[in-house]
Amino acid sequence: MYAQMVKSEATQDDPEKLAAFQARIDAGEKIEPKDWMPEGYRKTLIRQIGQHAHSEIVGQLPEGNWITRAPTLERKAILLAKVQDEAGHGLYLYCAAETLGVSRDEMTEMLLDGRMKYSSIFAYPTLTWADMGAVGWLVDGAAIMNQVPLQRTSFGPYARAMIRICKEESFHQRQGFDIMMKMCAGTPAQKRMAQDALNRFWFPALMMFGPSDAESKHSAQSMAWKIKMNSNDELRQKFVDQTVPQAEYLGLTVPDETLAWNEEKGGYDFAEPDWDEFFEVLKGNGPCSAERIATRQKAWDDGAWVREGLMAHAAKKRASQMAAE
Amino acid sequence: MSGEWPLWEIFIRGQHGASHRHVGSLHAPDAEMAIKHARDVYTRRKEGVSIWAVPSSAIAASSPSKKGPMYDPADDKTYRHPTFFDIPKDVGPM
Ligand SMILES: [Fe+2]
Numbered sequence: 557m558y559a560q561m562v563k564s565e566a567t568q569d570d571p572e573k574l575a576a577f578q579a580r581i582d583a584g585e586k587i588e589p590k591d592w593m594p595e596g597y598r599k600t601l602i603r604q605i606g607q608h609a610h611s612e613i614v615g616q617l618p619e620g621n622w623i624t625r626a627p628t629l630e631r632k633a634i635l636l637a638k639v640q641d642e643a644g645h646g647l648y649l650y651c652a653a654e655t656l657g658v659s660r661d662e663m664t665e666m667l668l669d670g671r672m673k674y675s676s677i678f679a680y681p682t683l684t685w686a687d688m689g690a691v692g693w694l695v696d697g698a699a700i701m702n703q704v705p706l707q708r709t710s711f712g713p714y715a716r717a718m719i720r721i722c723k724e725e726s727f728h729q730r731q732g733f734d735i736m737m738k739m740c741a742g743t744p745a746q747k748r749m750a751q752d753a754l755n756r757f758w759f760p761a762l763m764m765f766g767p768s769d770a771e772s773k774h775s776a777q778s779m780a781w782k783i784k785m786n787s788n789d790e791l792r793q794k795f796v797d798q799t800v801p802q803a804e805y806l807g808l809t810v811p812d813e814t815l816a817w818n819e820e821k822g823g824y825d826f827a828e829p830d831w832d833e834f835f836e837v838l839k840g841n842g843p844c845s846a847e848r849i850a851t852r853q854k855a856w857d858d859g860a861w862v863r864e865g866l867m868a869h870a871a872k873k874r875a876s877q878m879a880a881e
Numbered sequence: 882m883s884g885e886w887p888l889w890e891i892f893i894r895g896q897h898g899a900s901h902r903h904v905g906s907l908h909a910p911d912a913e914m915a916i917k918h919a920r921d922v923y924t925r926r927k928e929g930v931s932i933w934a935v936p937s938s939a940i941a942a943s944s945p946s947k948k949g950p951m952y953d954p955a956d957d958k959t960y961r962h963p964t965f966f967d968i969p970k971d972v973g974p975m
């Protein structure tokens with residue numbers, strides 16, 4: 557999940573308007589940008605969609621790290637296409653957020669100065685080629701768990717962005733699993749590498765869903781507004797139940813000694829990740845947090861002359877066209 | 882003046898002759914770049930064979946809150962649909 561711990565904003569709107577708004581949502585209607593909406597709904601969505609967009613963009617970095625070192629030309633082309641998709645996902649989402657009255661440049665600045673966040677998962681390093689397998693399989697896999705229900709979210713532009721994104725995500729997960737299958741069928745050293753990648757990414761992947769929100773007022777509000785469709789625990793359970801058999805298929809061991817099938821609930825019992833670590837990462841103290849933001853900052857600064865230059869060129873072209881008319 | 886690239890609405894026509902459809906928006910400094918960006922953002926999987934880019938500021942939109950008065954004149958005109966009329970079977974296909 558790319559949007560974690562999104563606080564919902566309190567709303568101080570006319571109770572009558574609020575009730576009518578809630579009735580529209582309950583009836584399954586989509587809310588569109590020009591419709592009346594509570595201030596809290598608008599602000600919470602900007603935060604959530606913005607965080608999701610930033611995650612897609614920052615999420616390109618750990619994988620971009622391996623484009624020049626992919627083991628074959630085919631793997632390189634596939635990874636490049638995957639990372640390019642993530643850029644597209646970021647753009648779809650920024651546009652969806654912009655319909656709520658915030659600009660993309662503003663959101664970028666908020667990411668860079670720490671007012672907005674990105675998913676904790678991208679603060680972890682990608683140390684070996686097997687990490688490209690683990691990221692596609694586990695990270696995109698966890699993202700899909702969250703994004704599929706969001707296709708039905710109440711805000712029209714967000715739902716439409718999610719539909720486009722979901723169409724592209726299953727390629728991402730499959731290419732990752734394909735890398736894992738190849739490595740697990742390879743030499744003992746390659747299989748060890750795959751196991752090591754799973755060991756390092758398992759708990760960070762579970763963190764993607766965020767801590768239990770069963771008691772959270774923010775989550776209850778977001779669920780009522782249909783901008784959050786499932787509880788964090790529900791999605792995490794679903795992810796574990798789906799992923800454990802896949803690990804078994806690969807012949808890999810999930811790094812959790814407490815993992816056991818629970819017949820009664822029809823799902824696995826599993827260990828919680830270290831939530832102290834999660835909160836540290838979210839605060840910007842993850843192993844690669846500083847590097848990620850520094851890389852984004854550099855891209856933003858180095859790109860300034862291109863952004864400005866193309867605007868100047870467009871203005872000049874317009875002026876000469878007008879003069880010729 | 883803000884230096885942010887203006888917003889464009891992108892419309893794409895698929896391979897099978899259907900109309901251009903709105904697919905989303907993007908930022909670009911001018912029309913030429915808008916079409917180039919649209920190629921990269923919205924047709925990575927051969928989704929279309931023709932792209933239109935329109936400045937978002939040029940779009941006029943109906944007001945969603947006037948949905949009622951705007952469209953209810955059509956409510957009582959069901960005779961505009963062919964199924965309104967019962968034609969005897971004997972007449973043959975029509
Ligand atoms: Fe994505």
Ligand SMILES: [Fe+2]
Pocket residue numbers: 612615642695696699
């Ligand atoms: Fe992703």
Ligand SMILES: [Fe+2]
Pocket residue numbers: 642696699725728
């Ligand atoms: Fe992805």
